[in-house]
Amino acid sequence: MDIFAGTSIYFIPFYLKLTMSQNTQKETIASLGEFGLIERITRQAVPQQPGTLKGVGDDAAVIDFGEEVAVVTSDMLTEGVHFNLMYVPLKHLGYKAVVVNLSDVYAMNAQPRQITVNLAISAKFTLEAVEELYAGIHLACQRYGVDLVGGDTTSSLTGLTISITALGSARRDELVYRSGARPNDLLCVSGDLGGAYLGLQLLERENEVFKVNPQAQPKLEGYDYILERQLKPEARRDVVEAFKKMGIRPTSMIDISDGLSSEILHLCKASQVGCHLYEDKIPMDRQTRQMAEEFHINPLVAALNGGEDYELLFTLPLADHDKIKNDPDITVIGHMTAAGEGANLVAAGGALIPLVAQGWNHLNKK
Amino acid sequence: MDIFAGTSIYFIPFYLKLTMSQNTQKETIASLGEFGLIERITRQAVPQQPGTLKGVGDDAAVIDFGEEVAVVTSDMLTEGVHFNLMYVPLKHLGYKAVVVNLSDVYAMNAQPRQITVNLAISAKFTLEAVEELYAGIHLACQRYGVDLVGGDTTSSLTGLTISITALGSARRDELVYRSGARPNDLLCVSGDLGGAYLGLQLLERENEVFKVNPQAQPKLEGYDYILERQLKPEARRDVVEAFKKMGIRPTSMIDISDGLSSEILHLCKASQVGCHLYEDKIPMDRQTRQMAEEFHINPLVAALNGGEDYELLFTLPLADHDKIKNDPDITVIGHMTAAGEGANLVAAGGALIPLVAQGWNHLNKK
Numbered sequence: 051m052d053i054f055a056g057t058s059i060y061f062i063p064f065y066l067k068l069t070m071s072q073n074t075q076k077e078t079i080a081s082l083g084e085f086g087l088i089e090r091i092t093r094q095a096v097p098q099q100p101g102t103l104k105g106v107g108d109d110a111a112v113i114d115f116g117e118e119v120a121v122v123t124s125d126m127l128t129e130g131v132h133f134n135l136m137y138v139p140l141k142h143l144g145y146k147a148v149v150v151n152l153s154d155v156y157a158m159n160a161q162p163r164q165i166t167v168n169l170a171i172s173a174k175f176t177l178e179a180v181e182e183l184y185a186g187i188h189l190a191c192q193r194y195g196v197d198l199v200g201g202d203t204t205s206s207l208t209g210l211t212i213s214i215t216a217l218g219s220a221r222r223d224e225l226v227y228r229s230g231a232r233p234n235d236l237l238c239v240s241g242d243l244g245g246a247y248l249g250l251q252l253l254e255r256e257n258e259v260f261k262v263n264p265q266a267q268p269k270l271e272g273y274d275y276i277l278e279r280q281l282k283p284e285a286r287r288d289v290v291e292a293f294k295k296m297g298i299r300p301t302s303m304i305d306i307s308d309g310l311s312s313e314i315l316h317l318c319k320a321s322q323v324g325c326h327l328y329e330d331k332i333p334m335d336r337q338t339r340q341m342a343e344e345f346h347i348n349p350l351v352a353a354l355n356g357g358e359d360y361e362l363l364f365t366l367p368l369a370d371h372d373k374i375k376n377d378p379d380i381t382v383i384g385h386m387t388a389a390g391e392g393a394n395l396v397a398a399g400g401a402l403i404p405l406v407a408q409g410w411n412h413l414n415k416k
Numbered sequence: 417m418d419i420f421a422g423t424s425i426y427f428i429p430f431y432l433k434l435t436m437s438q439n440t441q442k443e444t445i446a447s448l449g450e451f452g453l454i455e456r457i458t459r460q461a462v463p464q465q466p467g468t469l470k471g472v473g474d475d476a477a478v479i480d481f482g483e484e485v486a487v488v489t490s491d492m493l494t495e496g497v498h499f500n501l502m503y504v505p506l507k508h509l510g511y512k513a514v515v516v517n518l519s520d521v522y523a524m525n526a527q528p529r530q531i532t533v534n535l536a537i538s539a540k541f542t543l544e545a546v547e548e549l550y551a552g553i554h555l556a557c558q559r560y561g562v563d564l565v566g567g568d569t570t571s572s573l574t575g576l577t578i579s580i581t582a583l584g585s586a587r588r589d590e591l592v593y594r595s596g597a598r599p600n601d602l603l604c605v606s607g608d609l610g611g612a613y614l615g616l617q618l619l620e621r622e623n624e625v626f627k628v629n630p631q632a633q634p635k636l637e638g639y640d641y642i643l644e645r646q647l648k649p650e651a652r653r654d655v656v657e658a659f660k661k662m663g664i665r666p667t668s669m670i671d672i673s674d675g676l677s678s679e680i681l682h683l684c685k686a687s688q689v690g691c692h693l694y695e696d697k698i699p700m701d702r703q704t705r706q707m708a709e710e711f712h713i714n715p716l717v718a719a720l721n722g723g724e725d726y727e728l729l730f731t732l733p734l735a736d737h738d739k740i741k742n743d744p745d746i747t748v749i750g751h752m753t754a755a756g757e758g759a760n761l762v763a764a765g766g767a768l769i770p771l772v773a774q775g776w777n778h779l780n781k782k
Contacts, residue, residue, distance in 0.1 A: 080539050087569055090543070091550045095557075095564040099529050101585070102563045111565035113530060113583065115481030124566055124581060126534035130573040163465050164479060168492035168534075168579045173446050177456070184457040191461075197468045198461040199477035200490055202579075203453055207496040211572065213534045213579030215490060217479065219467070 085407070107320070108228050109157035109304055110218070119225065121218040123154035129209040136260075137253045137268075140179055142281045143212070144186025150307065151216035152194055153285035153360045157305035158227070159293065160220035162285075164199045165191065168213040170206035183212075194287060224299065226364070231302035231321035235365035237384040238300075238374065240289045242333040243310055244349055247356025248341040249273070249280030255345075275337045283360045289379065290362075296373045300364035309355040312407040313363050315393055321365075324391035327384040327405065330398050354395075354405075451773070473686070474594050475523035475670055476584070485591065487584040489520035495575040502626075503619045503634075506545055508647045509578070510552025516673065517582035518560055519651035519726045523671035524593070525659065526586035528651075530565045531557065534579040536572035549578075560653060590665065592730070597668035597687035601731035603750040604666075604740065606655045608699040609676055610715055613722025614707040615639070615646030641703045649726045655745065656728075662739045666730035675721040678773040679729050681759055687731075690757035693750040693771065696764050720761075720771075 082090065092106040103119060104112035110123035127133060127147050135143075148165060155162040167187060171180060180203075191198050196216070256268035270277060285305075293299065302321050304313045310332070318325055332353050342349035365386055366374065374380045384396070394402040448456065458472040469485060470478035476489035493499060493513050501509075514531060521528040533553060537546060546569075557564050562582070622634035636643060651671075659665065668687050670679045676698070684691055698719050708715035731752055732740065740746045750762070760768040 082543055084569065087543070087546065091546060091569070092564070094550075094554045097563045097565070098558075098561055099563045101529055102565055105563055105565045106567075111530065111532070113486075113565070115484055115486065115585075117482055120479075120481065120486055120583075122530065122532060122566060122581075122583060124532040124534050124568055124579075126536055126568045126570050126577075126579060128536045128570060128572045128577070131536075131571050163467055164477065164488065166477070166488060166490040166581055168490050168581075170492055170494045170497075170577055177448055177453070180453065180457060184460075188460045192464075195464055197463045197465045197471055198458070199463070199468055199471045199479070200488060201472075202490055202492045203450065203457070204492050204494055205497050206494045206575070206577065208574050209572070211492075211494070211536055211577045211579075213490075213492060213568075213577075215488075215532055215534075215581040217486075217488060219481075 104227065109154040110160070112158070112225060117221070118219050119222050121155055121158045121160045121220065121225075122215065123151055124213065124215040125151050125154070126211065126213040128211045134253075134257065135210070137257050138281060140182040141186035141189070144183040145190045145282055146186075147212045147214050148187055148190035148194075148196070148216075149283055149285045150360060151214045152190070152196065152287075153283075153305040153307070155216050155218035156285050156287055156290045157303050157362060158218065158220065159224050159290060159299065159303060160218040162194060162196050162216050162218040164197045164217045166199060166215045167201035169201070169203045170211040171203070172208060172210065173205050175210070194285065226300050226303040228302050228304050228317055228320035230300075231317055231323050231365040231386050232367075233323055233386050233388050234368055235301050235386045236368060236371060236382050237314070237325055237327065237363070237365055237386060238380050238382050239306070239310070239333065239361055239363050240286050240379055241359070241361040242335045242338065243306065243359050243361060244334050244342070244352030244356050245276040245279035245338045246283060246358035246360075247352045248338050248345070248347075249276035249278070250358070251345055251347075252276065252341060253280065273337055273341060275335055276341055279359065283358065285360060286362045292377070292379075298366065298370055298373055300366055303362060303364040306359045306361045306363055307357055309353075309357040310363065311354040311405045312357075314405060315407045317363065317365065318386075318389075318393045321386070322389050324387040324389050325384055325393050326387055326396050326402075327394065328396045331381060331383040333381045333383075470593070475520040476526070476582075478524070478591060483587070484585050485588050487521055487524045487526045487586065487591075488581065489517055490579065490581040491517050491520070492577065492579040494577045500619075500623065501576070503623050504647060506548040507552035507555070510549040511556045511648055512552075513578045513580050514553055514556035514560075514562070515649055515651045516726065517580045518556075518562065518653075519671040519673070521582050521584035522651050522653055522656045523669050523728060524584065524586065525590050525656060525665065525669060526584040528560060528562050528582050528584040530563045530583045532565060532581045533567035535567065535569045536577040537569070538574060538576065539571050541576070560651065592666050592669040594668050594670050594683055594686035597683050597689050597731040597752050598733075599689055599752050599754050600734055601667050601752045602734060602737060602748050603680070603691055603693065603729070603731055603752060604746050604748050605672070605676070605699065605727055605729050606652050606745055607725070607727040608701045608704065609672065609725050609727060610700050610708070610718030610722050611642040611645035611704045612649060612724035612726075613718045614704050614711070614713075615642035615644070616724070617711055617713075618642065618707060619646065639703055639707060641701055642707055646724065649724065651726060652728045658743070658745075664732065664736055664739055666732055669728060669730040672725045672727045672729055673723055675719075675723040676729065677720040677771045678723075680771060681773045683729065683731065684752075684755075684759045687752070688755050690753040690755050691750055691759050692753055692762050692768075693760065694762045697747060697749040699747045699749075
């Protein structure tokens with residue numbers, strides 16, 4: 051082997067040493083966390099291609115194609131970590147797997163055009179099950195006007211893994227990165243937050259009941275909205291289209307997949323600004339508040355750290371305030387400040403609490 | 417839930433019914449096979465976007481970007497199916513995972529430019545292990561001048577899954593599809609075949625020995641070439657570059673990932689032609705023949721059905737014969753015929769044997 055180690059070191063010593071080490075001195079992925087890991091492994095990912103306008107570090111990469119640019123984003127969902135097939139119907143899963151990728155494209159202020167779908171499935175899956183999953187994928191493609199153009203279907207020893215890459219396009223001057231926010235910009239969010247997290251809590255609770263008593267029917271009535279937020283989220287194409295009509299181009303934007311705190315910190319870091327986020331401005335649905343109460347959870351925690359809402363978080367120049375102030379689907383939740391002031395939650399009583407990126411850290415999950 | 421079923425049918429009945437059915441009447445994925453499954457799930461994938469020049473059905477999809485086109489291809493590798501970490505070093509695995517995708521881009525006569533990498537890893541993996549995997553990914557990027565522009569790193573309950581999407585670009589008139597072969601075109605292949613399959617057999621054998629006697633050192637000496645073919649394949653950028661220098665544009669092309677038989681049948685089907693493939697013309701390395709003899713395998717079977725050689729299979733007009741006849745790296749292995757004649761192997765004795773797509777069907781693997 052010309053470029054790597056000699057053949058004599060193949061076998062188990064390598065594997066034992068590197069992948070199954072029980073040596074607690076070694077830095078584990080869990081201890082590093084998702085963002086730490088990404089930072090570590092992408093250090094070497096310095097673009098060499100002149101066409102790579104933006105590499106790692108935003109909602110999507112941006113690639114130069116002359117008049118137009120292409121944006122590319124990828125997401126992976128694994129069974130037992132991102133979804134539980136005990137209560138997630140495969141059609142919903144397929145739909146959601148597409149939508150979470152489209153959401154990243156919209157977060158660049160671009161239009162999604164094509165997707166590729168890679169699937170690893172256990173051989174125990176019936177054809178009917180795979181077709182159900184693809185029914186959801188096709189439905190999302192149809193609704194968002196996106197083409198499924200390729201992918202790979204392979205087997206796995208255990209579990210289901212779905213990996214989707216979405217391609218979009220935009221004029222270069224339309225693109226919105228995470229890095230354009232300036233002090234005094236308005237911090238805005240579409241829709242409402244925390245619902246997807248509480249929908250998940252509800253499904254998990256009913257699943258626990260079901261495991262003890264399989265005759266029991268799950269009690270889901272009256273919580274359609276938060277269940278839908280969890281099981282069938284939508285990407286905010288409508289918001290991006292509304293920007294065009296209103297003549298708005300946000301100064302920065304990101305979609306909310308990991309929770310509001312984490313996403314605000316991404317904007318602040320990329321834009322080198324601070325922010326004031328007003329606790330009492332954060333939009334939450336009635337069902338979200340009800341379910342939070344039932345679980346004795348502060349709904350604010352669900353909004354800040356819950357994740358999976360797939361709303362758009364963006365900043366606008368103050369001058370754009372009139373354009374959005376009557377839009378029932380957009381809420382001003384704060385404003386950006388100088389970097390030195392940090393990213394803070396302004397509590398109802400006026401106290402400043404520094405935002406922490408708790409997020410939805412899968413790598414810390416058992 | 418507006419578009420799907422009512423909430424009352426969520427829970428286990430759905431899951432039981434669709435994903436874990438023990439009902440042997442149901443069509444399983446294994447019985448349908450990989451190509452059957454792809455055919456079934458992509459029926460609905462009819463492009464709606466005017467920019468989708470080619471969707472499912474070639475080595476890569478093709479997307480219109482004005483003067484240039486983008487090509488997109490995705491591949492997924494799962495632990496225990498595509499690789500065994502007992503004898504595959506992580507650096508080699510990362511390298512190979514990139515190369516198999518680049519190979520698809522070259523098979524379109526395009527230049528790879530960017531990749532995205534999605535990774536699902538068990539939390540037991542050390543940071544060192546992940547860095548080793550990425551060292552291979554970065555090395556491949558560097559060698560092929562490709563940028564890593566994004567991806568997702570998440571945890572899995574068990575096993576390692578790698579999903580890579582490669583983007584390339586080409587002028588529209590340079591692209592080579594599977595569908596352009598015509599009767600009388602020369603059927604050509606780069607490099608030699610069957611080595612990767614026999615390298616795998618050797619590694620599997622030594623791994624079995626090792627499992628019985630962990631003190632034994634694997635006997636791999638003298639088989640560097642076929643081990644390298646399996647553990648560190650290269651994509652044939654050099655061949656695509658040579659085409660440009662020689663003023664050649666193949667009439668059709670595909671890369672050999674599933675074995676020669678299967679790939680020839682893809683070309684014949686897409687181009688609506690037949691072919692004569694000459695048994696005694698198929699290029700094989702000395703180590704491939706030696707190892708085949710040791711295993712009492714007909715080396716021809718390794719070449720036809722073994723897969724993972726990542727050579728390019730292409731067709732040329734007869735008029736191009738002079739351009740390639742002295743190239744030691746390109747072998748004419750047959751010629752295309754009218755569709756009615758079918759795809760046949762011409763045995764050493766002259767008998768015609770219809771080619772069968774045995775390929776490397778992961779979905780039939782246990």
